[in-house]
Amino acid sequence: MTYQQENGTKSKDLIVEGDVSESHIYSASWVQEEHTVKIEDLRGKEDSVTLDTAGFQFSKKGAKHESFADDDVIKTEYYPESIELIKKVTGASRIVLFDHSQSIFSKSLLLNY
Numbered sequence: 001m002t003y004q005q006e007n008g009t010k011s012k013d014l015i016v017e018g019d020v021s022e023s024h025i026y027s028a029s030w031v032q033e034e035h036t037v038k039i040e041d042l043r044g045k046e047d048s049v050t051l052d053t054a055g056f057q058f059s060k061k062g063a064k065h066e067s068f069a070d071d072d073v074i075k076t077e078y079y080p081e082s083i084e085l086i087k088k089v090t091g092a093s094r095i096v097l098f099d100h101s102q103s104i105f106s107k108s109l110l111l112n113y
Contacts (some may be wrong), residue, residue, distance in 0.1 A: 001037045004030045051090050059089045074100060 004101035007030055042049065063085065065078040083095045 001035050005033045007031045022095075057089065059085065061085060061089065068102060072104075 042058070049057060051057040063078065063081055065074075067080055068074060068078070075077075079097050082097060086092060086095045
């Protein structure tokens with residue numbers, strides 16, 4: 001897995017030429033570092049990781065909110081529900097939700113691809 005590591009310099013322009021897969025970075029405030037990462041199947045061991053030990057945490061408590069088609073409804077209904085759930089599971093006193101992305105699958109997109 002590749003991580004971006006700050007190199008201690010001030011931010012500079014990132015210049016990309018040509019195809020993104022063949023990008024050439026001429027100047028940046030970070031360098032790429034390769035790290036070996038162990039990936040483990042945690043099924044049945046979900047309680048063995050916490051936010052403090054792994055950077056993520058499982059919860060078997062599901063959300064009551066089921067409709068994710070309208071951004072405004074997500075923000076007014078799902079955000080507050082999520083905040084309370086995260087507080088309860090993690091013990092956090094303050095949660096800030098600031099962004100969400102939606103992936104909408106449509107068979108018509110596949111047919112036109």
